[in-house]
Amino acid sequence: MSIMFLNVIRSRPRYHIVVDQLLIIGVASLPIVLLASIFTGFIATWQVYYLAGDVVGLDLLGYAVLNVVLTELGPTLIGLVLAGRIGAKVAAEVGTMRVNEQLDAMTCLSLNPIDYIVAPRVIAGFTMVPVLFIFGSLAAIISAQILATLALSLPATTFYDSMHMMFSMNGVYMGFIKSFTFGGITALCGCFFGYYTTGGAVGVGASTRQAVVAASILILIANLIISKLMM
16 A cells, blocks of 8 residues: 555556546545535534533633544544545445456556556645635534533623633644545545455455445544644
């Protein structure tokens, strides 16, 4: 997988294919990211309130929820959701190309599959997941505020004021770095396991499963490493 990533760095991707993958991976994933983010905001509000409500108080609930959404819960849950959607999709596409001998045909025509198939998907993963993280974070924060107002009787101005007074860019940087890394991991795992698919249609299913599992595990490992480095 590391060798494939180095080949992607050295590749010459076809940018019209990159644009297509930006739309497929990014724009098409927006509804499920927003849905997952809304419930992420709900979960963050309840967890912060029940675990630390007596310590931080309701006046600082917005700040605590913002930290959870930006640094830990938000990027990780979005990454895992996209690992299921993007990782499986990419692995199935590339794996089908392998078992149908489309990749072999490209090689016979002196067309590098890395340039046409792998690199555009990996670039799109690196590029669009941070963008999805922005929209997902906004949805999570707004949903958290709505729940806090309706269920905990916390005024919206108090919720947002606490975020404004104690806001730190370090949480934003951490969220962007994590989402950037998770997007690349997801796309790379999908391409890797799809590219080396064997065994026909059964092999495509196995590659899809392996891509999702590997991406999920690597996301959790990367999340721990980045959190430790940036704390």
